[in-house]
Amino acid sequence: MTDAPSAGRLDASAFDTPRILLAGAVDYALYDRFRDQLAQAPDSGLVVIELSTLGGDPEVARMMGEDVRFQSDINPARRLVFLGKAAIYSAGATFMSFFAVENRYLTRGARVMIHERKMDKHLHVTGPLTTCIASVKAMLNELEHSIAIQNEGFENLVRGSAVTMDEVLRRAPENWYIEAQEAKTLGLIADVL
Numbered sequence: 001m002t003d004a005p006s007a008g009r010l011d012a013s014a015f016d017t018p019r020i021l022l023a024g025a026v027d028y029a030l031y032d033r034f035r036d037q038l039a040q041a042p043d044s045g046l047v048v049i050e051l052s053t054l055g056g057d058p059e060v061a062r063m064m065g066e067d068v069r070f071q072s073d074i075n076p077a078r079r080l081v082f083l084g085k086a087a088i089y090s091a092g093a094t095f096m097s098f099f100a101v102e103n104r105y106l107t108r109g110a111r112v113m114i115h116e117r118k119m120d121k122h123l124h125v126t127g128p129l130t131t132c133i134a135s136v137k138a139m140l141n142e143l144e145h146s147i148a149i150q151n152e153g154f155e156n157l158v159r160g161s162a163v164t165m166d167e168v169l170r171r172a173p174e175n176w177y178i179e180a181q182e183a184k185t186l187g188l189i190a191d192v193l
Contacts, residue, residue, distance in 0.1 A: 043075050116172045
């Protein structure tokens with residue numbers, strides 16, 4: 001087994017040929033492409049995962065992130081690094097949050113967009129009163145747990161940076177766009193390429 005790759009700052013040449021190339025909506029089709037490319041990636045050394053997305057399914061982003069976390073644990077000789085190109089919106093930011101800050105990079109001019117999860121549901125209350133209460137409680141439970149999951153992602157994203165959770169919670173409802181150089185200044189990424 002080789003030694004774990006250095007967690008030092010990488011220069012642009014390290015990103016010349018990313019092993020995993022992803023673009024488009026974060027959905028199950030993107031997840032399949034991600035899994036296929038991850039399976040073909042070497043078990044040691046640097047593996048760059050390049051992403052550009054306008055967003056998508058946050059749960060798919062979390063599945064991809066858990067794959068990164070799991071693979072990092074079982075293959076410590078491999079360094080998985082995130083490269084965000086152009087747009088890293090919504091679910092893309094969720095995926096990026098699974099990488100340690102020293103393994104997050106953005107291209108010049110790229111934007112990260114952070115926002116709260118959205119819900120579009122109607123609650124129709126009808127039937128026996130106890131059933132009505134159960135339906136309302138079920139909706140409330142869904143909201144509360146979705147907020148908890150959302151905030152776990154926010155905490156992962158800002159861990160080790162100059163950004164506080166209070167700032168994220170204040171700015172996320174209005175779609176917070178962060179330009180690459182600002183993301184570096186805030187300590188959200190290692191560098192801008």
